[in-house]
Amino acid sequence: MTGTSPRPEEGPVADAELALLLEVAATPTPGNVDRRRDLEDIRFEHMLAGAVGARPGLEAAANGASVGDAFERAVAGMARRAARNTQFGALLLLVPLVRAAGESRLDPAGVEAVVEATTVEDAVGFYAAFDHVAVGVGERPDEVEAPDVAAGADAEPALRAGDWTLSAVMADSAGVDDVAREWTTGFERTFAVAERIASGEGTVLDRAAEAFLEQLATHPDGHVAKRHDEATAERVRERAAMVREESGGPETFAADLVAAGINPGSTADVLAAGLFVALERGVSV
Amino acid sequence: MTGTSPRPEEGPVADAELALLLEVAATPTPGNVDRRRDLEDIRFEHMLAGAVGARPGLEAAANGASVGDAFERAVAGMARRAARNTQFGALLLLVPLVRAAGESRLDPAGVEAVVEATTVEDAVGFYAAFDHVAVGVGERPDEVEAPDVAAGADAEPALRAGDWTLSAVMADSAGVDDVAREWTTGFERTFAVAERIASGEGTVLDRAAEAFLEQLATHPDGHVAKRHDEATAERVRERAAMVREESGGPETFAADLVAAGINPGSTADVLAAGLFVALERGVSV
Numbered sequence: 001m002t003g004t005s006p007r008p009e010e011g012p013v014a015d016a017e018l019a020l021l022l023e024v025a026a027t028p029t030p031g032n033v034d035r036r037r038d039l040e041d042i043r044f045e046h047m048l049a050g051a052v053g054a055r056p057g058l059e060a061a062a063n064g065a066s067v068g069d070a071f072e073r074a075v076a077g078m079a080r081r082a083a084r085n086t087q088f089g090a091l092l093l094l095v096p097l098v099r100a101a102g103e104s105r106l107d108p109a110g111v112e113a114v115v116e117a118t119t120v121e122d123a124v125g126f127y128a129a130f131d132h133v134a135v136g137v138g139e140r141p142d143e144v145e146a147p148d149v150a151a152g153a154d155a156e157p158a159l160r161a162g163d164w165t166l167s168a169v170m171a172d173s174a175g176v177d178d179v180a181r182e183w184t185t186g187f188e189r190t191f192a193v194a195e196r197i198a199s200g201e202g203t204v205l206d207r208a209a210e211a212f213l214e215q216l217a218t219h220p221d222g223h224v225a226k227r228h229d230e231a232t233a234e235r236v237r238e239r240a241a242m243v244r245e246e247s248g249g250p251e252t253f254a255a256d257l258v259a260a261g262i263n264p265g266s267t268a269d270v271l272a273a274g275l276f277v278a279l280e281r282g283v284s285v
Numbered sequence: 286m287t288g289t290s291p292r293p294e295e296g297p298v299a300d301a302e303l304a305l306l307l308e309v310a311a312t313p314t315p316g317n318v319d320r321r322r323d324l325e326d327i328r329f330e331h332m333l334a335g336a337v338g339a340r341p342g343l344e345a346a347a348n349g350a351s352v353g354d355a356f357e358r359a360v361a362g363m364a365r366r367a368a369r370n371t372q373f374g375a376l377l378l379l380v381p382l383v384r385a386a387g388e389s390r391l392d393p394a395g396v397e398a399v400v401e402a403t404t405v406e407d408a409v410g411f412y413a414a415f416d417h418v419a420v421g422v423g424e425r426p427d428e429v430e431a432p433d434v435a436a437g438a439d440a441e442p443a444l445r446a447g448d449w450t451l452s453a454v455m456a457d458s459a460g461v462d463d464v465a466r467e468w469t470t471g472f473e474r475t476f477a478v479a480e481r482i483a484s485g486e487g488t489v490l491d492r493a494a495e496a497f498l499e500q501l502a503t504h505p506d507g508h509v510a511k512r513h514d515e516a517t518a519e520r521v522r523e524r525a526a527m528v529r530e531e532s533g534g535p536e537t538f539a540a541d542l543v544a545a546g547i548n549p550g551s552t553a554d555v556l557a558a559g560l561f562v563a564l565e566r567g568v569s570v
Contacts, residue, residue, distance in 0.1 A: 007341070008341045010366075014338070014366075018337045025329055043488065044320065044490075045307060045490050048307065049303060080292070081303075081570070204330060205329075284366075285328075285331055285367065285368075
């Protein structure tokens, strides 16, 4: 973006929405909904509807609303439109990124500043978002100390009593949650994915699919680890590393993961966030 | 929608954007970009980008901007994002419909009132929209009397001299343009498509694809008639009528039309408009 008055269709809100749409269009993103595949409980059109529904929350973030409030609005709108959880993790990455972009500070330091500025109010908004939609969080790991997200808005007294800012809540889960880990590392994978997409060749959807597979081959997916176990996540990572070079390999891998009900959703969240940063940096379709 | 203060993610702007997304996701829509097919010069991601880019123009329409101004903004935003014409005709239907919805009058009488209230200013905006993007308009038919749209914004003096309101411009083309005909008939096909989608069974994308084929089987596509000729449009209509009942027929038909470079784009425009009305009336994904 250039100039002081960006056209609204070119600003961070539009980029965030388009990032969500390109993420689900990119194919194959093995184990996830994509242009060519539905999952049993989430179809392609649910993802489109979720992206449209999330927009007012993203607008709030771009306009300087608090991260927790903007996130809760984004999730509530997504859930009303899609009637299921389609992009909870992606929105948890996008909201601070959009907020940083709205302050013209979309770089690791800028988004770290957004993270560090979060308050207990933001944590309350984050917990309240869980009341809008069923989020697959798996069993509660022993090392997590923050109040249980299953409590939703009812966690407010415990959050206040423990002085849990949203950044503290994220840091607490960083060992077991890929999205939380982005929050504590200056969105390291997000910016790496953006760089890969910006510097790659071919269509933006092909570059996105390649970035997805690269991420899956190098980071065991946290969502798979929660829903299944760490061994399964590691097997998926190993196979992702193998199929990258095989002709037709990713397509077969995608079919196999869908059939097995294995959904590397955290990797899709990182892809959406990386696409957002790439669009903000001038990548176009 | 109910209540006096609809949630923004459930209002007409969001419905219009989701309608554009569902239109391109529905499959098969023979001869058009859909979830499973790209065209040579328009890929799926261009359609997603066009829908996102058009949004500020749709917001203007919902907020009571003049139809011509809102349309030009929608087209300009679409063109900047998609770098080609992706949804010109669909937006020419959606803008008056969104305007009517913004006034809580989304029915044939309400949109007719929007059409009748258009001025020469609106016509100037409509012509200016042609400067933003290459629109396939074919040869200029003898019966058309309004200034040539190829003039773009330069047509303004001629529009003023001839007192051409936008409704008059549309009426002038109604014999040769499917979108213009909707403007002069109370959006008859649009509301019929909405009714089919609202009353059908199966997923909303399947219902949309069925409504597309029904329209194609009953109305020779005006865009095909312009780009090729009326005989081609009639042959496409006849084949659409035949393949509806054949197992796999629509898929083969879709492959054949793409291979032949025959793009029933006007029928896709009507589908997008019908999806919008269906969403406004409570259809969800």
